Amino acid sequence: MTWELILPFVEKPSRYIGTEINAARKDRQACRLSFALAFPDSYEVGMSHLGIQILYAILNSRPEIVAERCYAPWPDMERQMRSHGLSLASHESHTPLHAFDVVGFSLQYELSYTNVLNMLDMGGIPLRSADRTENHPLIVAGGPCAFNPAPMSAFMDAFVIGEGEEVVLDLADTVMKEKAKGRSRGSILEALAAIEGIYVPAVHKGNETIRKRVIADLNAWLYPASPLVPLMKTIHDRVTLEIARGCTRGCRFCQAGMVWRPVRERNPESLKKMADQMLCSTGYDELSLLSLSSGDYSLIEPLLSDLMERYYHRRIAIGLPSLRAETLKERLIEEIKRVRKTSFTLAPEAGTQRLRDAINKGNSEEDLLATTGRVFDAGWKSVKLYYMLGLPGETEEDMEGIVDLSYKVLKTARNRGQVTVSMSTFVPKAFTPFQWNAQISLEETRQKQDYFRKRLKHRNLNVKWHDARMSVLEGIFARGDEETGLLFEDAFRRGCRFDGWTDRFRHDLWEEAVRDSGLAVDAWLKSRNLTDRLPWDRIDCGIDRRFLVSELEKSAARESTADCRTGKCHQCGVCDHINIRPLTADALPASNTDRPLPRTEASAGQSSLLTGRFLLQFAKTGLSRFLSHLELSSSLIRAINQSGLNFVFSQGFHPHPKISFACATSVGMASEGEFAEIQIQRHSEPIEKILQRINAFLPAGVEVLTFRPIPSYGRSLSETVTGFEYRVVLPDAVPREGLPAITEQISAFMASREWVVVREAKGKASTKNIRPLVKALTLEDDAIIRMIVDFGPEGSVKPSDILTQVLKLNQELVRTMCIVKVGTLFREETNTGTSCP
16 A cells, blocks of 8 residues: 555645655756755654754755655544554655665654654654664654763764754765775764764764864854745744844853854845745745844844835735834834734743843833833734743742733733733753753643643633643653663664654653653752763763853852943853854945835735726646645645735735635535635736646646636626536456446436435534435446535535445445546636636
8 A cells, every 4th residue: 555545534635745845856866965854753743843944945055965854643643554564654755764865854843753753753764863774764863962972872873962953964075985995884884973063973983072063153054045935834834034143141040042152144135135045936925024033133123224214015914923022113013014914923932020030031010011001002903921930949929920021011002902821830851050950740741831821810811831741751762862862762672753742742651661761750840050070071062161160159149240342252162253252233334234125016905906807717736636625725725926016915914815706615525616706916928828837836746727807797707607517437456347246236226216325424423315416327338436416505415425335335445446527517607707618
């Protein structure tokens, strides 16, 4: 059985079909190196991760390298694959993982470790590095979790420490060079160990120090220009434009702010060029300006104004996903809301100024309240606040401060909005001043959560918290050594998967694994002495240990450390002040930064432009039949955006392109007769050229067949639909000697006046007489069933109901059959032009 035949039996088949726009499709035989980029979480999480997109673009920019992707299969897909003996494979060519030269994992979160092991196992690769032979790929890991490689060291052949743009090519070139010489696996690992920023556990057994790799200037790496466009709704379904990397605010709990130093901003001209390329190559309607603190970008206001002026007429929203309260000025709010009110999450972290000073948060209660007041006054209906529980030095006064501050924020809404209070447990991370501090226990976390459950009660206050049990595991692995790898390996073998997902988390299995391992959980959560040897001491992230100790001492004294971009250097150790140093956009010559983007003709608005109404007929076949109606419509909208056509938009705070569909075709059903009606600004180009451009940006299997103008008056498209015509080719699994019986069933059905079928939905059964809805049902000599069914106020009939409850075919077999809608039938209405061609 092939993997395609199991797609009807999984919840979201679009996770696996791999027909995304901008995917690289190369002749693997013509390439010298194959590289699988593996993300140990679901497709919708992995496709939202910018790092994978960057590495994918860089590797595939080299003609001799083929890079493909692989994501963790959801449990329903894993069950199907294991039951049919199918290996985990790449999205682009469906090549099993074990057939690649290199498999690179992105370690973003400690609770993804069991998924890493599961992907190796399903890919036909031994879990442990020591068990791999010359025939197995090299297994490499990078990302923030690689700064403490100890827990995963038995399972990885090598770790990339730091930023990957340069080192991934160094790695690829070294592997190609060594393979061309016929070197053994061990020799290749020794060659990799000689590259700065790569840690090889089998080679680095002494006191070697592995220093992280740093990109000195982001403007030299303008990737990705053409991001992959997912087929389903993802966590961050938008263009992500990285405006800066690194942070020098110095929050003492924040690992990202420490290990990704120094701050480096892209210049505005590079960002505008990247924004144009990415929006044109994806068709997205939202642009997210990403950094650890977007509001800290030195030229954020002129950049945002320029981008909004450029894209307003296309109703492209611009979001700032990571903001400090004091940086969200009124002008930023006004620019953001011009198109669409994107979400705001603000992180006070602590409830009192005393504790905010201790963690070096650097903002005040007044900053937060002024900001939320501006947000609600500007028309937003909701704001999210983020706090941490169990910060070092936290007292009951600090907990009371969270309650008081949350209610004060709610007052700024003036009964016009909702405040969501989100809380997570503080987890000490490597290379932060708090790496020596204790993490509160599971019992203490639950006590604190109960405290807030009782104190935060208001109809406009929504309180959420991260599962305390997950935080305990995160704490164990964040500061664990090699021994903790045995724990998650045991948990994996017991069936743990997707441990970061609340609905998939199996705490009972983790309890069994902890009990049998003999590990004392409290020992991993307790405080460490400053003289202790830490599992990550062989890694050099650039931060001087003396700086971390100094910051720990300052925390106890509630003494702040200023941002080094605006003050003196604090000698943290990261910068050499020659190659590695802070780079801010406002330090560039004025001629490079102050030039606005040119106004476009359409930026004056759409009211003065001629608009037209058009009818599209399109098809979805092949693997694209597994797209849902929402996924199909999103793909079509993006392709029209990419083609250069401009939609007419609805009015209001959340404008949407004016598009409507005749009907929604179910997942798994192919169609040659889908119809959509759109309103666009009139275009003078020939229809053939427009069609060609739209189709160039659609996933394989989706094609616009006709595109023609229709009158601006008349009923909506959906109101004129009268029925559908379907074709079903019976598979070989249906014995040909059984065809006469099917013919008899058809005759009996067509001769009857009533034929009641039973349907089940959401656990409830219902009955329906489908006979009046079926206008034609025939079996042709070549084992093709054709049917024509009505559609009206009473609904319609599913072809699968006819196949199973009229023709008595096996339900599981019917799910694997390709049902094709060959036509949509309309009323004859010359004023709308929607009669079926």
